[in-house]
Amino acid sequence: MEVFAYQGLIGLSSAMYLWLVSAGLTIIFGVLGVLNFAHGSLFMLGAYLGYTLYGLVGVPFGLAVLGSMAVVALVGAGVERGLLRPLYGLDPSYQLLLTFGLVLFLDDLAKLVWGGVFRIPPIPGWLQGSVTLFGRPYPFYNLFLIAVGLSVGVGLWWLFDRTWWGRAVRATASDREMAAALGIRTPTVFSSVFMLGSALAALGGALSTPVRPVAPGIGAAMIVQAFIITVIGGLGNLRGAFAGSLLVGVLSSYGTLWFPEFELFFIFAIMAAVLLVRPQGLFAR
């Protein structure tokens, strides 16, 4: 029983990275209708920038995370305005292809700029240590991750539900033309949404720096899981993305314990099944 609970807790903290990336991905799809293949690369960029600021330059951890979020948000803005905007209204296949080209470009760019060597910097002092849960030490950093994930969830809810901006975004998402007719500046909404999504991905990446290695492949690994989660949760459905992240994160953890052979197949099978049977997602209203 304790083994079960502890393994689940481990999965829960891993799920937070998935949540941060999937949240951004699903928001971008919900509002812009763009399925951003390059979202994993933004996670990777966030990790590299976090590592550079915190691990190499020595900026305090919190600032490094914020800094990386800001830079990646700007990158996102550039991508949206310069590369994606010309493709709105065309066959979405072109957006998919373009963002795929971006993945190739960004992943290799990271290799070029930062090279192959990577280290894991130490966990910042105020986040070290562990708590005994279910008879075993549970890293404090994992609890921190869960706290951040939950805060982001609450923050996003507040943002979309309670602010003027949120209402503008929701209006644009449900009826673009009507929103524009009402005076909402849709291009600005699009840019800001893309920036928000990018910043969330970067947050996930930067938070992974003290515990996971930073390497070019981490983006590609992340995007596949994020796709699965957004499909399971329902494209554009934020609550679904949260639930989906928990599901995938915890299942993967149990998979390592009990059915390592089939875990990957199983997760993709769920994705396919949801697409076939309930394409609006398991958690659609």
Place this chain on the structure above:
Amino acid sequence: MRTVWVVLVGVGLLFGASWSAAGPAACALGVPAIKLGVQGVASGPHADYGRQIEMGAQLAVEEINAAGGILGCRLEMRFMDDENRPAVGVRNARFLVTEWGAHFLYGTDSSGVAMALGPVLRELDRIQFFTHAATHRLTEELVAQQKIKQIVRVSAPVYQDAVAAWLFRDRRDIRRWATIGADYEYGYATWAIFREQMRRLRPDVEFVGAAWAPFLTTDFSPHIAAVMATNPDGIIATPWAGEAVTLLRQALLQGVFDRIKVWFQAMGGSVDVLEGISQEVREGRFQGKLYATARYIHNWPNTETNRSFVSRFAKRWNRMPNYSAETTYSAVYITKAAVEKARSLQTDRVIAALQGMRIETPAGLRVFRSEDHQFVYAVPAGKVVWDPRYPIAVLGELKVFDPKDYWRWPPFRPLELSK
């Protein structure tokens, strides 16, 4: 129309690219230079091994050229990244031999790539001196059984990883063993051979848990948690290079070293791993419970050959030599000895010259084993410690065992690689 012209011109360019210019005058062996093709992983978390392979080869090439080459023939080398992928390794090998004209091949980190290269070497009829890939099947199956004579291994194979059984043979307090294994050939082979050895030495031991982490895992926490749930006394871990550093750091987070008695990191004696965990070793975070081996460690044996190699390497590259550097360096010198004895570059003559070879190398005396083309030599195992004489952590409290005891010897019985 123009589309097709483009294609035809392009094809023509390809033809042109394949014609090489005539070279300078030939040496005693009838070639302008002896070409050595070298492959290793040069990208991803295991990238340091390809670099070390390249550094080791290049140092040997420079030294030999400065001393007059092999029978007056200059050496030329070319390194390619095999990305740890069999498809890439095979393609590179073909390119190096058929396009670039390599006379001998070196390197290969991944057991999977090595197994794929075997039959291709036979087709190309070129010897590859394997300097890292550890699976026993490369030599036991492909050479001893299938008679692919073009395979020669200079580095200690997976038998070395199982030295853990010998290292902890007398620790009666360690009865429950578990593994966090690499989820591919190398990981399975190590766990299988370790258990085989352990059952012989300590029938009272139990194997309680196993978690398998595939290549490129960045989060080992579920694997660590799964294994710790079985309450092991000792853990043997095979993820290597950058993944080993990640694994050990994540294990520290889960307080593993408070609970187990011993952690054996198979390739933990590798320079990049020791560099990565130096800080933690210095701070005593592993509580003296971390042990490791490698395929060569720079601080053993204490011979003139080894000391001078290490100092020349450090001077040339500003780093300590990793085992893949030493094995590749030695492989080039082994080539020199064999070619000088055979007075030919032909595969069959060179292989004949290798028979019965006993050669002094930085790692010690290497002896050629004809049945499977494996060079036999001893590598110590020890505790990972901080020694102020070195800039990074090292292996200390070294114990050396006779390969006759813990290596597998012909005739080879097939080993069941179950998980």
Place this chain on the structure above:
Amino acid sequence: MNDLARRWAAAGLLLALVLLPAVASRYVTYLVIHILLLALNAVGFNLLFGQTGLLSFGQAGFYAVGAYTCARILLAWPSLLPGVLGGTAAAAVAALLLGSLSVRHTRIYFAMLTLAFGMMIFSLAWKWRAVTGGDDGLVGIPRAPLELFGLVVALPTVERYYYVVLVAAVLAVALMHRVVHSPLGLALRAVRDSEVRAEHVGLNVRRLRLVAFTVAGAYAGLAGSLLPPLENTVTPPIAHWTASAEPVLATLLGGIRHFAGPLVGAFVLVVAKDVIVRFTVHWSLVLGAVVVALVLGFRGGLAGALEALTLRGSRVRPVSAAAGEEAR
């Protein structure tokens, strides 16, 4: 380009390909085999994308089914034809099954579904060690001799195997040419241009899509089956969705709207990668930039660019790439 010029061009290319091993180095021959395999894969993919309007990210799954099936057949029964035919058939069956599920959706959902199915095949290839060899794959696959009507042709050299691949590729591409220029091709294009109108005219849209999907899968499977005898090894990365991108990129580079597009693109992709890799490891950077540039500025691809430069008309006119009447 008029019809006669086209025939001359095709004949010239064929002649060059037939003469290749005699004049080029062994490595170049080996490289051209890879170009032919990618061309097969891409030409099949373009039936689905260029002709029918469905973007699939799962071609690698069928390629892998072909490759692994052929490999297992050859390991048990070292004869080339059963291996290649068996692999192609297995891939076609897999495509039929997965296609019947996939074609219920379009656009993004279709793309994601094919991605999911492709990755399911990948996860089987990667984890099912007993059958596929797991991460280490299958090795030691023989380049089995070709046994036909009592004749046994051994294939010890790359040059001999090249001719086998060439014959297979030429036949398959010729077949595809007939398909594209047949009433079936016309029907597929009608479905691509407007699903609603196609249905009103009486076309069974779903069945047509399934046909295209199955054929594309079969072509990928054929290309995959021809791989193991060449490399003697099959490993999981060939099933990964990033490998699915190869035929997509080749087609994009060469031009979606032209029959020769995937062929030109395959040539450019393989050669460019091979050449660039000799100078720098960062070929992905270049490729990614090219893809972005093409999507933004030049959706006709290279073949379209060259076509646009010439003043001659053509039988299959390039259609503007914008979706036109179909809203998002």
